[in-house]
Amino acid sequence: MKKVKDRALLSMAIIVIGVIALPQLVMAYYSNAAAFFKSYPSTTTVSSMKYWTDSSVATYGFTTYYSNARSKWDAAPNAQIGWSSTSSYDDAFVRFYAIDDMPLDYAGIAKPYNSNGSFLSDPDLATGAVWHKVHVILNKGYMDDKGYSSNMIQKTALHEVGHVLGLRHQPDNEGPLDTVMIQGKQTFTDIGSIDKTNVAWKY
Amino acid sequence: MNSSRTLSIIGAAAVIGALIFTQLDVTDRNKTIAQQISTEAEKTIEIVSAGDADMMIYSTLEQVEQDADLIVAAELVGERATKNMVLNSMVIETYGLAKVKVNHVYKGEVQEGDELTIAEPGYFDGSGKYVSFEGYKLMEKDGRYILFLRTGTNNEQIVIGLYQGKFDLTLPKLEQEMTNARMSVAEFDQKDYVGDSVWQFNRLKKQVLEKYSTVESYR
Numbered sequence: 055m056k057k058v059k060d061r062a063l064l065s066m067a068i069i070v071i072g073v074i075a076l077p078q079l080v081m082a083y084y085s086n087a088a089a090f091f092k093s094y095p096s097t098t099t100v101s102s103m104k105y106w107t108d109s110s111v112a113t114y115g116f117t118t119y120y121s122n123a124r125s126k127w128d129a130a131p132n133a134q135i136g137w138s139s140t141s142s143y144d145d146a147f148v149r150f151y152a153i154d155d156m157p158l159d160y161a162g163i164a165k166p167y168n169s170n171g172s173f174l175s176d177p178d179l180a181t182g183a184v185w186h187k188v189h190v191i192l193n194k195g196y197m198d199d200k201g202y203s204s205n206m207i208q209k210t211a212l213h214e215v216g217h218v219l220g221l222r223h224q225p226d227n228e229g230p231l232d233t234v235m236i237q238g239k240q241t242f243t244d245i246g247s248i249d250k251t252n253v254a255w256k257y
Numbered sequence: 258m259n260s261s262r263t264l265s266i267i268g269a270a271a272v273i274g275a276l277i278f279t280q281l282d283v284t285d286r287n288k289t290i291a292q293q294i295s296t297e298a299e300k301t302i303e304i305v306s307a308g309d310a311d312m313m314i315y316s317t318l319e320q321v322e323q324d325a326d327l328i329v330a331a332e333l334v335g336e337r338a339t340k341n342m343v344l345n346s347m348v349i350e351t352y353g354l355a356k357v358k359v360n361h362v363y364k365g366e367v368q369e370g371d372e373l374t375i376a377e378p379g380y381f382d383g384s385g386k387y388v389s390f391e392g393y394k395l396m397e398k399d400g401r402y403i404l405f406l407r408t409g410t411n412n413e414q415i416v417i418g419l420y421q422g423k424f425d426l427t428l429p430k431l432e433q434e435m436t437n438a439r440m441s442v443a444e445f446d447q448k449d450y451v452g453d454s455v456w457q458f459n460r461l462k463k464q465v466l467e468k469y470s471t472v473e474s475y476r
Contacts, residue, residue, distance in 0.1 A: 108344065108345060151344060151349055157413045157414075158419065159407075159416060160310035160312040161310075161313075163307075163308040163309065163390075164309050165308035172305075173306060173308075173382075173388060174305065189308075200313060200324075222309070223453070223454075225456075237310075237311050
């Protein structure tokens with residue numbers, strides 16, 4: 055009788071531990087410092103980012119997607135993120151572009167540069183680099199080829215602007231996560247709860 | 258008698274001298290070669306990121322195959338080049354160009370022996386740094402590649418999913434996590450991928466090795 059009771063208790067304990075721990079294991083994602091590159095823009099820079107928009111953005115119909123992406127990150131609670139438009143290419147910290155016939159298979163990309171105009175050492179691996187400028191490009195040709203819906207294009211814009219803030223990719227082997235920083239063809243019209251928590255921690 | 262002895266001594270000395278000189282020369286040459294090999298081994302390559310991209314992440318090989326217009330076994334031939342994408346007079350992107358010879362066709366309208374121009378998402382910049390898009394490692398002369406491609410403008414072939422459409426069959430070992438953006442040339446040569454999404458690359462490479470490690474692919 056005691057053995058049966060012990061087994062029942064043990065089974066209960068395993069179930070309880072499983073219920074509590076399993077979602078944590080399955081839903082592992084990067085938070086706080088781990089969510090950011092080892093080099094990133096300064097807090098001062100992020101609080102008032104000047105941006106310049108190339109005419110290609112309007113030509114390919116991406117003006118609203120970029121505008122929404124900036125607004126959504128700007129509205130992240132408890133984070134000092136600010137934007138101001140500039141007509142000066144040289145003054146801008148972020149430059150927004152769009153292209154149609156890029157022979158590289160990406161929907162969007164964010165490209166941080168140092169003050170020499172060179173690429174940084176892999177920011178996932180190297181520390182200490184100073185982000186001088188960031189170029190963001192949306193690739194219309196790729197998104198047309200892959201049948202991106204408007205909400206998928208919006209997610210791509212949100213994702214690339216997330217990189218501008220120094221956020222790195224969230225793990226792609228962890229199933230569905232509430233973050234725009236996961237790679238892939240997904241539908242998002244706003245940043246996710248994980249994104250909000252991470253930028254609040256940093257900025 | 259004395260003169261012939263003197264001549265013999267001079268002759269012997271000359272032979273011994275020549276032997277010593279030759280031996281020293283060989284030793285010096287060996288030293289030089291050893292130094293060159295050691296310098297090569299010590300040479301390092303810095304990997305820089307061309308940016309962080311968002312694109313489709315393929316969980317199965319079938320998805321990659323569906324998105325590809327061409328699936329070929331190929332090897333690198335000819336010289337490499339880089340090409341700039343210019344927008345409103347500004348260079349906004351640079352990528353590599355590589356010529357490959359098709360050794361076997363698994364899908365698409367090309368023939369064995371055809372040469373294709375591949376737009377490679379990786380290249381060496383003017384200062385010798387390797388610029389990579391999402392960890393793509395450029396093709397090498399000794400490699401035998403399975404390529405998943407779609408045709409872009411100017412007849413340049415686009416590698417599907419950046420690093421998700423090129424696999425070197427001569428490097429069957431799966432990739433390890435990288436901890437440093439700098440590595441020796443020897444290490445670099447032994448890599449098929451140089452990025453952070455090792456889990457994703459290995460997931461696809463395992464499937465490629467299972468399906469495409471055939472005699473035809475190695476020709």
